[in-house]
Amino acid sequence: xxxxxxxxxxxxxxxxxxxxxxxxxxxxxxxxxxxxxxxxxxxxxxxxxxxxxxxxxxxxxxxxxxxxxxxxxxxxxxxxxxxxxxxxxxxxxxxxxxxxxxxxxxxxxxxxxxxxxxxxxxxxxxxxxxxxxxxxxxxxxxxxxxxxxxxxxxxxxxxxxxxxxxxxxxxxxxxxxxxxxxxxxxxxxxxxxxxxxxxxxxxxxxxxxxxxxxxxxxxxxxxxxxxxxxxxxxxxxxxxxxxxxxxxxxxxxxxxxxxxxxxxxxxxxxxxxxxxxxxxx
Ligand SMILES: Cc1cc2nc3c(=O)[nH]c(=O)nc-3n(C[C@H](O)[C@H](O)[C@H](O)COP(=O)(O)OP(=O)(O)OC[C@H]3O[C@@H](n4cnc5c(N)ncnc54)[C@H](O)[C@@H]3O)c2cc1C
Numbered sequence: 001x002x003x004x005x006x007x008x009x010x011x012x013x014x015x016x017x018x019x020x021x022x023x024x025x026x027x028x029x030x031x032x033x034x035x036x037x038x039x040x041x042x043x044x045x046x047x048x049x050x051x052x053x054x055x056x057x058x059x060x061x062x063x064x065x066x067x068x069x070x071x072x073x074x075x076x077x078x079x080x081x082x083x084x085x086x087x088x089x090x091x092x093x094x095x096x097x098x099x100x101x102x103x104x105x106x107x108x109x110x111x112x113x114x115x116x117x118x119x120x121x122x123x124x125x126x127x128x129x130x131x132x133x134x135x136x137x138x139x140x141x142x143x144x145x146x147x148x149x150x151x152x153x154x155x156x157x158x159x160x161x162x163x164x165x166x167x168x169x170x171x172x173x174x175x176x177x178x179x180x181x182x183x184x185x186x187x188x189x190x191x192x193x194x195x196x197x198x199x200x201x202x203x204x205x206x207x208x209x210x211x212x213x214x215x216x217x218x219x220x221x222x223x224x225x226x227x228x229x230x231x232x233x234x235x236x237x238x239x240x241x242x243x244x245x246x247x248x249x250x251x252x253x254x255x256x257x258x259x260x261x262x263x264x265x266x267x268x269x270x271x272x273x274x275x276x277x278x279x280x281x
Contacts, residue, residue, distance in 0.1 A: 001040055001041060001042055002040065003036075003039035003040055003042065003045070004039075004042055004045040006039075006045075006046050006047055006048060006049050007047060007048045007049070008048075008049050008051065009048060009049065009050050009051065010051045010053075010054050011050060011051075011052070011054070011055065012054065012055075013055070013057075014055060014057060014058070014137050014164065014166065015137075017050055017052055017055060017137075017164055018137050018138060018139055018162065018163075018164055019139075020048065020050045021048075021050050021161075021162045021163070021164060022139060022162045023047065023048045024047060024048075025045075025046050025047040025048065026046055026047065026048040026049075026050055026161075026162070027044065027046035027048070027049055027050065028050050028052055028112075028115070028164060028165075029049045029050065029051045029052065029053075030052055030053070030072065030073060030108075030109045030111070030112035030115070031075065031076075031107045031108035031109045031112050032107065033100070033104050033107055033108035033112075034108070034112070034113075034116050034118070050164075052072060052073060052164070053073055055072075055073065057071075058071045058072040058073045058166055058167065059071050059073050059074060060074065061074055061078065061079060061082045061084055061085060062084070063084060063088065063172070064169065066171065066172050067133075067169040067170060067171055067172060068084060068085065068088050068089050068092075068169065068170045068171075068172055069167050069168075069169045070085075070092075070110055070111060070167055070168050070169075070170070071111070071166070071167045072109060072111040072112070072115075072164075072165055072166050072167055073109055073111075074109060074110060074111065075105065075106060075107065075108065075109055075110075076096055076099055076100070076104075076105035076106075076108050076109065076110050076113070077102070077105045077106050079092060079093070079096060079110045080093055080096045080097070080105065088172040088173065089130070089170045089171075089172060089173055090173070090179055090275070091126055091129070091130065091173070091179035091180075091181065091197060091199065092110070092123070092126055092170065094179060094180060094181040094197075095122035095123060095125065095126045095181040095197060096110070096122065096123070097181075098122050098181065098183050098185070098188075098189075098192065098195070099113070099121075099122050099123070099189075100189050101189045104189075110123055110168075111165055111167060111168050114127050114132075114134065114147075114150075114165070114168055115134075115157065115159065115165045116155065117150070117151050117152075117153075117154075117155055117156055117157040117220075118154075118155060118191075119151075119154050119155075119215060119216060119218060119219050119220055119221065120191040120192055120195075120215060120216040121191075121215070122181060122183070122192070122195065122197075122215065124151055124215065124220070124221050125181075125195065125196075125197045125213040125214070125215035125221040126170075126181070126197055126213070127147040127150070127151075127168060127170070128147045128148065128151060128213050128220070128221040128223050129197050129198075129199055129211060129212070129213035129221070129223055130147070130170050130171055130173075130199070131146065131147060131148065131171060132146075132147045132168050132169060132170045132171075133145070133146060133147070133168065133169045134146075134147065134150050134159075134165055134168050135165065135166045135167050135168065135169065136159065136163045136164065136165055136166065137163070137164045137166050138160070138162060138163045138164070139162060142166075145158055145159075148223070151220040151221065152220065153219045153220060154219040154220075156219075173199075175276075175279040175280050176201050176202060176203055176208070176276060176280070177199060177200070177201050177276055177279075178199075178200050178201075178202065178271075178272040178273055178274065178275030178276025178277065178278070178279060179197070179198065179199050179200075179272050179275055180197070180198050180267075180268045180269075180270075180271035180272040180275060181195065181196070181197045181198075181268065182195065182196050182197075182198075182264045182267045182268040182271065183195030183196070183215075183216070183264065184260050184264070186251065191216065192215065192216045193216060193251055193252045193256070193257060193260060194214070194215075194216050194217050194246070194252075194257045194260040194261050194264060195214070195215045195216050195264065196212055196213070196214050196215075196261065196264040196265050196267075196268040197212065197213045197215070197268065198210070198211070198212045198213075198265075198268035198269045198271070198272040199211045199212075199272060200230075200269060200272040200273045200275075200276055201276065202273060202276040202277060202280070207227070207230060207273065208227075209227055210225070210226045210227045210230040210269060210272075211223065211224065211225050211226065211227075212224050212226055212240075212265055212268060212269065214240070214244060214261055214265070216257075217244050217245075217246040217247075217257055217261060218244060218245065218246070222243060222244065224239070224240060224243060226239065226240075226265075226269070230269055233266055236265060236266070236269075237262050237265070240261060240262070240265055241258060241261070241262070244258065244261060246258060246261075
């Protein structure tokens with residue numbers, strides 16, 4: 001199928017982009033790796049496509065105070081190889097290693113992935129787990145949305161019509177924190193059947209904090225504090241299983257997804273602990 005007819009706009013500034021987005025049934029075009037298939041299948045039929053790729057003020061990855069800022073047109077590949085990301089928020093790269101294939105990563109944007117709010121997206125889980133802030137430009141002025149308030153359902157965010165995400169900022173993790181992302185997909189680069197990101201804080205050999213985000217098993221990533229149960233795998237599994245309700249689909253049964261989560265939670269927490277110890281050594 002071909003996309004239905006739309007008007008293509010390529011603004012030269014953020015205010016111009018926001019102005020164009022006020023038009024009825026408009027959509028932002030970033031890397032187009034999720035949107036163009038939807039257009040081709042006519043699952044999305046916007047009247048206006050606002051291409052933000054010419055807005056150089058939306059590019060870049062930089063440290064801003066105690067946060068790492070990723071601009072809205074930074075490509076997955078740039079984020080995956082950027083030294084600031086590796087040093088300050090390694091979880092982003094640990095997760096991106098599972099995202100799609102090189103051709104898609106060369107074009108797709110990490111911020112677009114978050115804006116798309118795919119429950120199977122690795123970066124939605126990372127943003128939720130880290131408590132990232134989503135920066136938005138709107139006609140009424142800029143605003144920020146906490147990741148916890150941003151993801152409201154499958155492919156549904158709290159972004160309002162006419163709003164543009166300009167970038168996402170992630171809290172920097174000092175060396176007491178270790179992280180890990182673990183998932184199982186049918187083929188490398190496919191969306192996960194189930195996945196888990198973990199953050200563990202280790203001080204003087206003691207675990208001080210342990211948190212996980214489970215993705216691909218619900219409409220939004222599920223963030224769970226597991227410091228109270230991290231040492232007891234049975235209790236850990238009971239706590240996690242009580243909070244998830246995965247679906248059966250053509251790729252996997254709900255039971256299989258539950259088994260995956262059980263294993264991946266332990267793997268991710270163990271790897272995150274080792275990662276913290278390595279960062280401190
Ligand atoms: C074969 C294949 C495999 C893939 N595998 C994975 C995978 O394993 N994991 C994964 O996470 N992703 C995967 N993806 C998706 C890929 O990561 C996309 O790049 C990403 O989801 C969207 O980024 P984009 O820049 O291409 O956004 P686009 O496709 O341009 O946009 C996606 C949606 O987000 C909105 N949007 C984008 N940017 C903004 C913004 N700045 N402000 C407001 N709205 C915005 C658009 O309007 C649109 O609704 C895969 C894609 C393909 C084609």
